[in-house]
Structure formats: structure tokens, C-alpha cells
Amino acid sequence: MKKMCLKWGRLACFLLIIIVISGPLLWFGGLLASEPIGNFVMLQGYHQGQCTILSKDLRYYSSFNQDTGNDETQYGLDFTFQVMDGSHNTAHARGYGIGQHTFDQRVNAQNILALYNVGKSYTCWYDTANMSHAVLSRDITTWILLLPGGIMFIIGLGLLIGFVFLVRWLWWETAFLVKR
Structure with missing residues (x-):
């Protein structure tokens, strides 16, 4: 019986470690x-619609990197657009994608901005419950x-x-x- 208790004590410790890990x-x-x-x-859950670009801009986000001791700048996209669904209902929306799209290189953000022209319509996706929640890109940057x-x-x-x-x-x- 003593051997059985000794085995169970070690086993209980092992099982506790497994749960903790x-x-x-x-x-x-x-x-x-x-x-x-x-x-x-x-x-x-988003539906496809048409979005007319009202304005586009490049945003700058500066922060101090404690590891390198340098200031770093990231570049973000800022689009304002009008969303139109299949029933011709409209709403204004702002942004680009579902996540915060920021780039370390300015040229990468400018390349995306160059794809869209103010006054032109593009395919977009919107939330049917709230059309102001719309995206121009369905890319998910956190895959x-x-x-x-x-x-x-x-x-x-x-x-x-x-x-x-x-x-x-x-x-x-x-x-x-x-x-x-």
C-alpha cells in the first residue's frame, strides 16, 4: 500500500504540472x-457594395522605440468614402480594412493610396446592420x-x-x- 501512495504522490505532481502548462x-x-x-x-457577414472615394490621405504615426533608442514612423491609410448598397441606401465610412493597416515604409502606403482615385467607385464590403462599418479591403493583416x-x-x-x-x-x- 505504501508503494501505491508514493506512486500517486508523484503522479499527482506530474498531473498538476500538465494542468499548469x-x-x-x-x-x-x-x-x-x-x-x-x-x-x-x-x-x-459583410455584404458587397459600391463605395465612392470622397478623400484619401496618408497618416503618420510616430513612436519611440526603446530597443533601438530611435523615433520610428509608421504610415497608415485614411480613406473617407460613401457606401451604397443594392437598394441605393448610402452611408459615410472611414478607414481601409478591418485591421489597422500601417506600414514601415512610406512607399508601401503610397502604393495602396495610388490604387484608389477620389470620385471613383470601387467594390467594398459593409455591415448590413450598420453601413458606416465598411471596408475597401478584406485583407486580414494578422494571419x-x-x-x-x-x-x-x-x-x-x-x-x-x-x-x-x-x-x-x-x-x-x-x-x-x-x-x-
């Missing part, structure tokens, strides 16, 4: 993967977060499922030994 993996993995998945699901987030989530889930099966198996083995 799997919890943060599931949480952080889910947190990282939730943004691109949430954006994708949200955009699936890269799916890789580490998904890996962390799958490992955490695997550990948790393995933990459940191990406890179930141990319970079954112990119950079987007691019956003998």
Missing part, C-alpha cells in the same frame, strides 16, 4: 488566434498570429486531453486492482 498554452494560444479568426468571421497561436492551442489541448485519458486509465487500473 496546458492552461497558459490554451489561454495564450486562443488569445493570439482569436483576432484573425474573429476578423475573418466578421467579414463573412501570421494563427501559426504560433494555433500551435500553442493545439499543444495545450493535447496535454489536457492526454491528462483526461491518463486519469481515466489510472482510475480504471486502480479500480481493477482493488477488485482482485
Whole structure:
């Protein structure tokens, strides 16, 4: 009986470690993967419409990088456009995509601005519940977060499922030994 208690003590410690490791993996993995998945699901509910560009501008975002000790500038897109649905209802919207599209290089932002001309109509997507929530681009810039987030989530889930099966198996083995 003493050997059995010793084994269960070590096993309980091992199982506790598995739970402690799997919890943060599931949480952080889910947190990282939730943004691109949430954006994708949200955009699936948007309907296609026509947007007329009213104005376009390049925005500057400056910040101090503590790692390099330098000021850094990022460039963002700022479009104002009129959204028109299939029933010819209109609303004004502002932005470009579902996420904050910023670029480290000014030329990259200017290339996108050059694709759109003021006064011209382009395909866009809008939320039917609120047409002022519209996007000119359905690109999701945070897809890269799916890789580490998904890996962390799958490992955490695997550990948790393995933990459940191990406890179930141990319970079954112990119950079987007691019956003998």
C-alpha cells in the first residue's frame, strides 16, 4: 500500500504540472488566434457594395522605440468614402480594412493610396446592420498570429486531453486492482 501512495504522490505532481502548462498554452494560444479568426468571421457577414472615394490621405504615426533608442514612423491609410448598397441606401465610412493597416515604409502606403482615385467607385464590403462599418479591403493583416497561436492551442489541448485519458486509465487500473 505504501508503494501505491508514493506512486500517486508523484503522479499527482506530474498531473498538476500538465494542468499548469496546458492552461497558459490554451489561454495564450486562443488569445493570439482569436483576432484573425474573429476578423475573418466578421467579414463573412459583410455584404458587397459600391463605395465612392470622397478623400484619401496618408497618416503618420510616430513612436519611440526603446530597443533601438530611435523615433520610428509608421504610415497608415485614411480613406473617407460613401457606401451604397443594392437598394441605393448610402452611408459615410472611414478607414481601409478591418485591421489597422500601417506600414514601415512610406512607399508601401503610397502604393495602396495610388490604387484608389477620389470620385471613383470601387467594390467594398459593409455591415448590413450598420453601413458606416465598411471596408475597401478584406485583407486580414494578422494571419501570421494563427501559426504560433494555433500551435500553442493545439499543444495545450493535447496535454489536457492526454491528462483526461491518463486519469481515466489510472482510475480504471486502480479500480481493477482493488477488485482482485
